[in-house]
Amino acid sequence: MHNPDRPFEVEVVERVEETPTIYTLHLRFTDPGIERSYRCQPGQFNMLYLYGVGEIPISIVSDPDSRGPVEHTIRSVGRVTRGMEMLRVGDRIGLRGPYGRGWPLQEAEGRDVVFVTGGLGCAPLVSLIRYVVERRERFGRIVILQGVKHSDDLIWRRQYERWQRLPDVQVLLASDVGGPNWPYSVGRVTVLFSQAAIDPDRSIVMLCGPEVMMKSSIERLLAIGVPPEVIWLSIERNMQCGIGHCGHCQLGPYFVCHDGPVFHYPALRPWLGVTGF
Amino acid sequence: MTTSPLFLPRDTLDAFLLALRDSGFERILGPMARDGAITMREIDTAADLPTGVGDRQHPGHYRLTETGHGRCFAWANGPQALKPLTFAPRETLWRCERDDDGRLAFRDAGLRHTPTAVIGVRACDLAALRIQERHFLGEPDPDPHYAARRDSLLLVAVHCSHPADTCFCASTGDGPKAESGFDIALSELDEGFVATAGTDRGQQILERLGLAPATMAQGEQADAEIEAAVRCQTRSLPGQNLKDALYARLEHPHWDDVGRRCLSCGNCTAVCPTCFCHAEQDEPVLDGGSSDHLRQWDSCFTAVHSYMGHFLVREETRLRYRQWLTHKLASWHEQYGRSGCVGCGRCIAWCPVGIDITAEVSALLGSGDAQS
Numbered sequence: 207m208h209n210p211d212r213p214f215e216v217e218v219v220e221r222v223e224e225t226p227t228i229y230t231l232h233l234r235f236t237d238p239g240i241e242r243s244y245r246c247q248p249g250q251f252n253m254l255y256l257y258g259v260g261e262i263p264i265s266i267v268s269d270p271d272s273r274g275p276v277e278h279t280i281r282s283v284g285r286v287t288r289g290m291e292m293l294r295v296g297d298r299i300g301l302r303g304p305y306g307r308g309w310p311l312q313e314a315e316g317r318d319v320v321f322v323t324g325g326l327g328c329a330p331l332v333s334l335i336r337y338v339v340e341r342r343e344r345f346g347r348i349v350i351l352q353g354v355k356h357s358d359d360l361i362w363r364r365q366y367e368r369w370q371r372l373p374d375v376q377v378l379l380a381s382d383v384g385g386p387n388w389p390y391s392v393g394r395v396t397v398l399f400s401q402a403a404i405d406p407d408r409s410i411v412m413l414c415g416p417e418v419m420m421k422s423s424i425e426r427l428l429a430i431g432v433p434p435e436v437i438w439l440s441i442e443r444n445m446q447c448g449i450g451h452c453g454h455c456q457l458g459p460y461f462v463c464h465d466g467p468v469f470h471y472p473a474l475r476p477w478l479g480v481t482g483f
Numbered sequence: 484m485t486t487s488p489l490f491l492p493r494d495t496l497d498a499f500l501l502a503l504r505d506s507g508f509e510r511i512l513g514p515m516a517r518d519g520a521i522t523m524r525e526i527d528t529a530a531d532l533p534t535g536v537g538d539r540q541h542p543g544h545y546r547l548t549e550t551g552h553g554r555c556f557a558w559a560n561g562p563q564a565l566k567p568l569t570f571a572p573r574e575t576l577w578r579c580e581r582d583d584d585g586r587l588a589f590r591d592a593g594l595r596h597t598p599t600a601v602i603g604v605r606a607c608d609l610a611a612l613r614i615q616e617r618h619f620l621g622e623p624d625p626d627p628h629y630a631a632r633r634d635s636l637l638l639v640a641v642h643c644s645h646p647a648d649t650c651f652c653a654s655t656g657d658g659p660k661a662e663s664g665f666d667i668a669l670s671e672l673d674e675g676f677v678a679t680a681g682t683d684r685g686q687q688i689l690e691r692l693g694l695a696p697a698t699m700a701q702g703e704q705a706d707a708e709i710e711a712a713v714r715c716q717t718r719s720l721p722g723q724n725l726k727d728a729l730y731a732r733l734e735h736p737h738w739d740d741v742g743r744r745c746l747s748c749g750n751c752t753a754v755c756p757t758c759f760c761h762a763e764q765d766e767p768v769l770d771g772g773s774s775d776h777l778r779q780w781d782s783c784f785t786a787v788h789s790y791m792g793h794f795l796v797r798e799e800t801r802l803r804y805r806q807w808l809t810h811k812l813a814s815w816h817e818q819y820g821r822s823g824c825v826g827c828g829r830c831i832a833w834c835p836v837g838i839d840i841t842a843e844v845s846a847l848l849g850s851g852d853a854q855s
Contacts, residue, residue: 210624258767258774283792446763449624453760459817482802
C-alpha cells in the first residue's frame with residue numbers, strides 16, 4: 207500500500223519577494239518521473255514540508271497546464287512559514303499533493319466570471335483569475351472585486367492594473383485604509399458591488415477570503431438576483447494530513463481538505479458564518 | 484459466518500491460549516487488573532486474567548471490585564481496549580534524511596507488527612473498530628499504518644454480561660452481544676465458555692481443541708445472560724440518528740451550561756473508541772541528519788486543534804463541546820453512515836467532572852423530542 211502521507215523532494219528554483227512578509231516559491235520535483243506526472247487544478251493545495259519543522263497546506267498558484275515549476279505564494283505567519291522564508295534557490299523541501307477539490311472550471315466556461323476576494327486570502331483565487339485570463343476566449347466578461355485591509359497589502363498590483371486594461375474586464379479594488387498612492391475605493395470589498403456590472407443570469411461567482419467577507423458578499427450577490435447555485439467559495443481550516451484523516455479541518459459534515467477547499471455555496475450555506483464550525 | 488456453538492471448559496483456557504500461539508499469534512493480549520483498571524496487556528496463561536475482578540462505574544468514577552466468584556470476564560470495559568492497538572497513540576509515519584548537501588530522502592516507517600490475538604474484546608469496541616476501519620481504510624487514501632496494525636490482529640470477543648452503570652450499547656444497537664467482526668466469540672458461564680467462530684481462521688483454532696458442542700442449556704444460559712445485560716442498562720440515547728434534532732439546536736442555551744462544567748481536558752476523546760483526530764509533528768533526530776514525522780492522538784478539546792495561523796475557530800469550551808457532540812452524533816451520520824457513538828460509556832466514567840453524554844443530549848432535546 208502506498209503511503210499517502212509521504213512527501214517527495216522538491217528544489218526551490220526561484221524565490222520571489224512579494225512583500226516583506228509574503229514570498230513565492232517556485233518548486234521543481236527532483237524526480238523527473240514525478241515532475242512529468244504531477245497534475246493539479248486551480249484551487250487545490252499541496253502540503254509543503256520544511257525539514258525538521260513540519261508541514262503546512264499551501265494553495266497552488268501556478269497554471270495547471272504549465273509544465274514548469276509548481277508555484278506557492280506564502281505569508282510568514284507561523285513556525286513553518288517563517289522557516290520557509292529563509293529558503294533560497296537550490297534548497298530542498300518536501301511536497302505532497304495536490305489535494306482537495308479545485309474551482310469548477312467546466313461550469314465556468316461560457317459564463318461571465320465574477321471574482322470576489324478579500325484580505326490576503328487571495329492566492330487561491332489569483333491562480334484562477336490567471337487561468338481565466340490566459341484562456342480569455344472560453345469565458346464571458348470578467349469582474350474582479352478585491353478588498354484589502356491596508357493599501358500596502360495589495361500584492362501583484364501591477365497584475366491587477368494589467369488585467370484592468372484588458373477588454374471586457376472590470377477590476378474594482380477597495381482598501382479599508384487608503385493612502386496617498388491608493389486611487390481606488392476605500393472601505394470593505396462590499397462597497398464595490400454598487401459599481402460592479404454583474405449580470406446575474408450569465409455569471410458564475412468565485413469567492414475567497416475571510417468568511418465574514420464572503421458571507422456579506424454573498425448576501426449582496428443574492429440581493430441582485432445571483433442564484434445560489436452559481437456561487438463557489440474557498441474555505442480555510444487547520445489541515446495536517448490533507449487526506450481527511452486527522453480531523454482538524456472538519457466543518458459540519460465536511461472535511462475541508464478533501465470535500466473542499468472549494469465548496470459549492472448551497473452545500474456550505476448552513477455552516478457559513480456559524481461560530482465554532 | 485457464525486458456527487454452531489462449542490463448549491470450552493474453564494480448565495481448557497490454557498490449551499486455548501496455546502492453540503492461538505500455535506496458529507502463529509506470538510503475542511496474546513488479554514484483560515488484566517493493573518493500575519486500578521482493566522487494561523489490555525500481554526498474558527502468558529489464563530492465570531493472568533482478572534478472575535474474581537469486577538468494576539463499578541459512574542459518571543466521573545471507576546473502581547475495581549471483588550466479585551467473589553470465579554469468572555474472569557465479569558467486568559465492563561476499562562479505559563481502553565482496541566483503539567490503541569490499531570490507531571497507535573503515537574507513531575512514526577515517515578522519516579526524512581538530509582545529507583550534507585541538503586538533499587532530502589523520505590523513507591516509510593516500518594509496517595511489520597507481531598501477529599497478536601486479543602482476548603476479551605467487547606461488542607462496543609468491535610463496532611468502534613468497524614467505524615475506524617471505514618475512516619482510516621476508506622478510499623481514496625487508505626492508511627497503511629492502520630492497515631498493518633489491523634491485519635496483525637486476531638479478535639476473540641467475549642459477549643458482555645456485566646455492563647457498567649455507564650453503559651448504553653443496547654440503545655445504540657452495538658451490544659452487549661458481539662454480532663460480527665470477531666474471529667471467535669465466547670460467552671462466559673460459571674463452568675466455562677460457549678464458543679463460536681466468526682471466521683475460518685477462528686474455526687480452525689477452535690477445531691484444534693476438539694471441543695464438544697455446547698448443550699442446549701448452556702446456549703440458553705448464555706443467551707439469558709446477554710438478555711439480562713440488555714435489561715440492566717439504565718442509560719440510553721433518545722434515538723440512533725439525532726442529526727436533525729442536534730442541527731436544529733446549534734444555538735441552544737444548554738451548550739453554555741455544559742461549557743461551564745467541561746474542563747476541556749480531552750479525556751473523553753482519549754477514551755472514546757471512535758475518536759480519530761491526530762496531530763502531525765516533526766521530531767528531529769539528535770544526530771542532526773534525519774527527522775521523524777509522527778502522528779499523535781489529538782483532541783478537538785484542545786485550543787490548537789482549530790488553530791489557523793491567525794485565529795482559533797473554537798476558542799470557547801462551549802464550542803469545543805458542541806463540536807465533539809455534534810460530530811459524534813450528527814455529522815458522523817453524513818460522513819460514515821451511522822452515529823459515532825457505540826454506547827461504551829467511557830466518556831461518562833472517565834470525565835473528571837462526570838459529564839454524561841446521555842444526560843446532555845436529553846437536556847438539549849428535551850423529552851419526547853427525538854428523531855428515530
